[in-house]
Amino acid sequence: MTVYPKNKKEWWDNVDSRWHDLDNIIMRFIPNAAVEAATFKQNHDERLADIFQTAWSKAPDASWIHSIPGWGVLCDLCSERFVLEE
Numbered sequence: 001m002t003v004y005p006k007n008k009k010e011w012w013d014n015v016d017s018r019w020h021d022l023d024n025i026i027m028r029f030i031p032n033a034a035v036e037a038a039t040f041k042q043n044h045d046e047r048l049a050d051i052f053q054t055a056w057s058k059a060p061d062a063s064w065i066h067s068i069p070g071w072g073v074l075c076d077l078c079s080e081r082f083v084l085e086e
Helices: 008-017 019-029 031-042 048-058 063-067 071-079 081-085
Strands: none
Touching: 008 019, 008 071, 008 081, 019 031, 019 048, 019 071, 031 048, 048 071, 048 081, 063 071, 071 081
8 A cells, every 4th residue: 555655664665565567757858767767676776756757748738648647646755755865
C-alpha cells in the first residue's frame, strides 16, 4: 500500500514498494536514465528524486497521463521530496 510520504523512511518505502511502476515510467519518458535510476534506488541515493522530477517534466500535459500505473505515486514523491532533507 502506498502512503503519502511524511518522512524520509516513507518516501523510500514508497519507492521500494512501487519500483516496478516507477521504473516503467522512467523507461517510458527518460529511458537513458534507467540504469542510473536503478543504482540510485538500490543505494537509496537522494538523486533519484531528480530523475523522478525529470520524468514528470518530460511527460505530456494530458489527462491520460494519470492512468499510467504509479503516476500518482511519482507525483507524490516529487512534491514531497523535501522530506529527504531531514
